Amino acid sequence: SESVKTMDKILESYSAKVMKNRKKHMLVVDHQEEKQKIDANTRTIPGIITNRGCCYAGCKGVVIGPVVDMVHITHGPIGCGYYSWGTRRNKGKAREGGKNFLAYSFNTDMQESDIVFGGDKKLAKAIQEAYDIFKPKAISVSATCPVGLIGDDIHMVAKQASQKLGIPVLSFSCEGYKGVSQSAGHHIANNKLMTDVVGTNDDYEPKEFSINILGEYNIGGDEWEITRVLNKIGYHVITTMTGNAAIDEMAAAHKADLNLIQCHRSINYIGDMIEKKYGIPWLKVNFIGVKAFTQSLRDMAKYFDNPQLTKRTEEVIKQELGEIKEDIAKYKAMCDGKTAMLFVGGSRAHHYQGMLKEIGMDTILAGYEFAHRDDYEGRDIIPDIKLDADSRNIEEIEVDQDEQKYRLRLSKEKYEALKKEIPLSNYEGMISEMADGMIAIDDINHYETEIFVKVLKPDFFGSGIKDKYIIQKMGVYSKQMHSYDYAGPYAGFKGAVNFARDVAAGVNTSAWQYIIAPWKKEPSLAGKIGVE
Ligand code: CFM
Ligand code: HCA
Structure with missing residues (x-):
């Protein structure tokens, strides 16, 4: 089939070592086969453009960050805190009489001297300052890469602050380099929520x-x-x-x-x-x-x-x-027979397949950035x-x-x-619900994305911020399935209508096909080679 051929073509273009690795991360679904196995939760090959994020993103950004009445402090240089400031679109409201700190980004803003002499004191001061100004019910401290490298004892600082202030101060050693992806950060955050909350x-x-x-x-x-x-x-x-x-x-x-x-x-x-x-x-x-x-x-x-x-x-x-009912039927009529590809973090690439099917769209390729084998193959x-x-x-x-x-x-x-x-x-996993002949792929990279899109020509690609624009520049409608491109909600009954409406508008917009890259119209370099 076209899918198998494309997979082979991609793999053949790799060096032997890379081919051996990537081969285990992709398969064409075949329910006749006893148990289809896919490699997951392993290191991305250096030099390959992945969509993955880091451990800090999984802990602070994903799991602990959305708690509304806590102050979430990023301990580290300003970049990590700044980049994760409001980008995930986890919404929240204050409870009656309570507070909501989601709009803020709290950071220790480590400088070179802190890296050399240690950042513990700065962290202790930051916790105190945040407490004095905001009086939150609890505080979290999330470590970024340098914190682990220089060995700041954030847990001791948090413990002392908690005793002094009389509120929980939860500290997470979720340095970005831990594990292979966001997934490590989920686990670290889960552990502390369980032991302390x-x-x-x-x-x-x-x-x-x-x-x-x-x-x-x-x-x-x-x-x-x-x-x-x-x-x-x-x-x-x-x-x-x-x-x-x-x-x-x-x-x-x-x-x-x-x-x-x-x-x-x-x-x-x-x-x-x-x-x-x-x-x-x-x-x-x-x-x-x-x-x-x-x-x-x-x-x-x-x-x-x-x-x-x-x-x-x-x-x-x-x-x-x-x-x-009527709205869904109307949008289904606009989407019927179109195809989709989905590449999202660890669950949406599965969850959205059914929704797409309801508006008549088959998902021909799907994969996760950082899920584990059980999310593909089931908990068995x-x-x-x-x-x-x-x-x-x-x-x-x-x-x-x-x-x-x-x-x-x-x-x-x-x-x-x-x-x-x-x-x-x-949990039965994603593959159980995919039809034979469809592609399941783990930690897809931008090169593979490009080839699959070029050959299999989906009408819709559910992506993240890193891949959305390369896909769209190829003339294919692409939508961020993390942030919903600033729309939503997409869950539940009313959310389904929102999603169907947005996709119907997207797949029926021919604009993408008219985009011609400037270098295709005129050479980006002027001049002649050789002498005529
Ligand atoms: Fe779960 Fe998520 Fe996801 Fe996830 Fe994420 Fe997210 Fe996602 Mo982005 S917790 S695995 S770590 S459903 S942030 S809300 S959209 S990659 S598919
Ligand atoms: C994260 C958060 C993210 C990123 C989205 C994207 C999110 O993994 O750090 O890459 O488009 O949903 O905000 O997954």
Whole structure:
């Protein structure tokens, strides 16, 4: 097939060593094959243009940064803090009487002298200054590369500050170079949220149908659309981790009866640890696309197994579908038969495939920047994953059952029976939902992107900031699936309409095809070679 040929062509153009490496990161989906294996979570080859980010981005930018009532301090030179200032579009609102610091960027602005003589004192001063001015409920400190290289003891500084100020000061050794991508930072952030935050608020009185949403970051307001529907059905969301989160709410997460996991990659650690420590099972959900969202709502109703709740779930689904049906049909008519490629971080490349299908678009290539094999192949393969030195560098913490706070939510029999019907503590991965002949590719680079786009000519490419413009300059409509190109929400029912509308507009804009690079019209260098 064209896909196999293109893959071979790309691989042949590499040196033997690079070919051997990259070959393991791409495959053409074939469900006849027993178990298709893909390499993931390994180092990017130096010199290759990757879309990946760093450990600090995964910890501060992704997981801890969205908590609204904390001051998040970046310890390091100004660049990392500056670049991560507001770019991820994780939205948040202050609680009543509370504060929201999301619009700020707090940095220690390390200088050469701090690198030479140590930055601990500057950090201690920065924490105090932030406290004096803003009086936050808690503070986080995230380390950037030089901090680990010079050996600042940020944990000691944080501990002393916490004792002095009487608020939690969470410190993260999430230096950018740790691990191979953002993924390391997710793990580091998960660990500390688990040891220092979750389970520390016992004042919260749980109501009926109390849940947490894990791995949802309120990009473009997604979480607000999701909770709008959940509240309408009768759920009580104690906390979302960490989109629009507040520290006291995260601290009460152990009171819920169910954890929903949207983005498995970034938060499965907390999901597992909460289950072990407090007895709350987790359910894999997908809020993107009408079908997936509807399915997730029905799965939740099955879990709670309450006739009223089930009835209400169906009523709300019916009502919501009624409101969006016409719009979706209209946009489907505009997109039908078009093709898509998706390359996003660790879950959206999977989640958006169903949504695209609903508007008639097949995803012919999809991949993740930094997901692990289980996000491609399903959690069954976790025991087969060999830990390499880079993964071993990231601390794996052990939690035990909490004797006072553990509560079994479901009997063992019920749990096992439900597991057969709904994705309880389970994730099947992206490949399971892709059709035969489609390409799955890990950590795609810009050269590969260019070739695949040129040959397979998608109508739409869901990308990030680094690849969007090279694709668009090739005449193909490309949309950022991280920031939603400043639009959104895209999750839930109303979000699906927003997404369908934006994609319909994009794929029907012929402008991209008229773009001719200036060097194709006239040579960029004037002059003649040789003598005539
Ligand atoms: Fe999860 Fe995310 Fe994603 Fe992610 Fe990200 Fe993001 Fe993403 Mo950008 S937590 S893995 S580390 S869904 S920031 S909100 S868009 S790469 S696909
Ligand atoms: C990150 C954040 C990011 C970057 C987006 C992009 C986001 O990984 O550091 O590369 O376009 O969603 O903001 O993934």
